[in-house]
Structures are given as structure tokens and as C-alpha cells.
Amino acid sequence: MTELSYTVDNLALIQEFIDETKKRISDGVDITFTGKASSELEDLVLEFDIDAADIESAVMDLTTDNYYRGIDPSGRADFNVCAFCTPVGEDNVEIYLKYGLEAEGLQILLFSNHVPNYPMSQPFKN
Amino acid sequence: MEAKKVLTRENKPTNELYGSTEKTFKGIKLEYTEVYFLDYEVNEDTGKINKTKKAKYYTKNQIDRNMKALKNAYLITKGAAAPSEIISFRTRYKIPASTFSIVLGFSKNTISNIENEGITSLSSGRLIKMCLNNKDIIYQYIQLCDSIDNNKKEELSKRLMEESI
Numbered sequence: 001m002t003e004l005s006y007t008v009d010n011l012a013l014i015q016e017f018i019d020e021t022k023k024r025i026s027d028g029v030d031i032t033f034t035g036k037a038s039s040e041l042e043d044l045v046l047e048f049d050i051d052a053a054d055i056e057s058a059v060m061d062l063t064t065d066n067y068y069r070g071i072d073p074s075g076r077a078d079f080n081v082c083a084f085c086t087p088v089g090e091d092n093v094e095i096y097l098k099y100g101l102e103a104e105g106l107q108i109l110l111f112s113n114h115v116p117n118y119p120m121s122q123p124f125k126n
Numbered sequence: 127m128e129a130k131k132v133l134t135r136e137n138k139p140t141n142e143l144y145g146s147t148e149k150t151f152k153g154i155k156l157e158y159t160e161v162y163f164l165d166y167e168v169n170e171d172t173g174k175i176n177k178t179k180k181a182k183y184y185t186k187n188q189i190d191r192n193m194k195a196l197k198n199a200y201l202i203t204k205g206a207a208a209p210s211e212i213i214s215f216r217t218r219y220k221i222p223a224s225t226f227s228i229v230l231g232f233s234k235n236t237i238s239n240i241e242n243e244g245i246t247s248l249s250s251g252r253l254i255k256m257c258l259n260n261k262d263i264i265y266q267y268i269q270l271c272d273s274i275d276n277n278k279k280e281e282l283s284k285r286l287m288e289e290s291i
Contacts, residue, residue: 032183032184034183035184038160038184077172080173081171100168109168111170
């Protein structure tokens with residue numbers, strides 16, 4: 001996935017992505033999980049008692065500081081996909097969170113939610 | 127029974143599907159029935175929809191139900207009572223769910239909730255399991271219960287103990 005450099009324009013782009021996500025959720029759109037995301041959530045449920053509501057809360061709390069990778073700036077994809085690193089649940093477990101926003105629709109599609117295998121850089125932090 | 131419907135990305139109704147699934151967690155094999163629906167696959171790297179292949183997807187409601195079933199399966203392997211065991215015990219001794227709940231020290235609806243939605247806590251699940259495995263404990267709890275009258279206590283105790291003879 002593309003890592004956007006820290007510029008005013010890119011910061012605005014990520015902020016727009018986050019704002020659009022929050023708007024969709026506030027308007028009643030539920031997150032849809034892929035098979036992979038479902039399997040990863042199984043681990044989070046059993047290991048840390050983290051559920052789908054915790055994931056949704058984490059998405060609602062995202063800021064540009066949490067940005068990790070994405071979005072394809074070409075705008076040609078059916079989904080704009082972006083990845084973040086964010087704390088989740090009561091114990092603030094850091095997870096890798098990757099989801100897409102349907103460009104011509106309203107779906108929020110969660111591709112990944114798991115504890116990262118390595119420390120993640122957060123290029124927009126600080 | 128008519129299958130539940132879920133809306134696809136294109137807002138077309140599709141059937142909710144069921145399937146048995148397995149998860150291995152810390153060496154323990156867990157099995158439960160998951161619910162899902164099918165929709166066109168999306169490549170997570172390119173963000174493109176592949177209109178020639180369908181994949182499993184889960185609504186939030188389906189995920190919640192699946193995770194509850196998974197957790198329930200996990201707690202049962204850790205010694206909690208399975209909802210089906212509780213139902214079968216109650217049916218055998220003709221004990222209403224609300225009465226059984228009160229006798230064990232829970233609130234009125236707890237046993238009924240567990241039977242419908244599964245165990246949510248290991249401690250409760252284990253307590254129930256211990257009681258199901260030892261009717262003397264239940265007998266004792268019936269005698270100690272303040273919320274049921276003496277006639278009911280006698281009737282329940284009789285039914286429990288008749289089986290033991």
C-alpha cells in the first residue's frame with residue numbers, strides 16, 4: 001500500500017477519509033467484515049475480549065495521527081482503502097486496522113483487525 | 127422456515143447462510159455454526175471489486191452472533207455448562223427457567239438468556255455446570271431460596287430426589 005508523505009494536502013485527504021467514515025457510521029451504516037477480518041476478530045475476542053462494538057468505537061476515534069498506509073490517490077478503485085494503527089478495547093490493545101470505503105456506495109468494509117506482527121510507524125504522528 | 131435476508135453492496139436481498147466453522151485457539155479446537163452472506167470479492171490491495179467471484183462477508187449483526195457462539199464454545203471447553211445441557215436438565219425435572227435462575231441465585235431472566243444466547247461468563251457457566259452435575263447442591267439451594275413458597279420447594283425437591291432413588 002502507498003504511504004502518503006506528510007503534506008498539508010495528504011493530511012486533508014486522510015482527514016476527509018476519516019470524516020466520511022464517521023459520517024457513514026453516524027448515519028447508521030454498519031461495518032461489514034470480510035472473512036479474514038472475521039477470523040482475526042475471533043482471536044481478539046478470545047484473547048482480549050474485544051468485540052465488533054469495540055472495533056466500531058476505535059474507528060470512530062480515529063485521527064490522522066493513527067494513519068499508517070493508503071489511500072490510492074488515483075481514485076480509480078471501487079473502494080478507497082486505508083490502514084491505521086489504533087488502540088482498541090478496555091485494555092487499549094494496539095491493532096492494525098485496514099478498511100475501505102465504497103466509492104460509489106456507502107459500504108464500510110473491514111479487511112483487517114489484528115495485533116501487528118511488528119512495530120508500526122505512524123508517519124502523520126507528531 | 128424462510129431464510130433471513132441480507133442486503134448486498136448493490137442493495138439486492140440475498141439469503142443469510144449458515145455453516146459449521148472451526149477455530150483453534152491455544153491448542154483448543156472450537157467448533158460453532160457461523161452465519162454469513164455472499165457478495166462479490168473485493169481485493170484489499172487494489173480496492174477493486176471482482177465481479178466473477180463471490181466471497182463470505184459478515185454484517186455487524188452476524189459478526190456479533192458469530193462471536194457470541196465462538197465465546198460460548200470456548201467457555202464450554204473451559205468447563206461451563208452448555209445451554210443445551212441446562213435445557214435438558216430443566217426439562218427432565220420440569221423446572222421453569224425463571225425458578226431455576228432464582229434458585230441458583232441469578233436474576234429471573236438469566237437462565238433464559240443463557241439458554242437463548244449462550245454463556246457470557248466462565249464463573250457463572252462453571253457454577254451452573256457444577257449444579258447440573260450434583261443435584262444435592264440444587265436441592266440445598268432450593269431449601270435456602272426465599273423467593274419460592276414452601277409448596278413449590280417441596281414439589282421441586284420431590285421431583286429432584288425421585289430421580290435419584
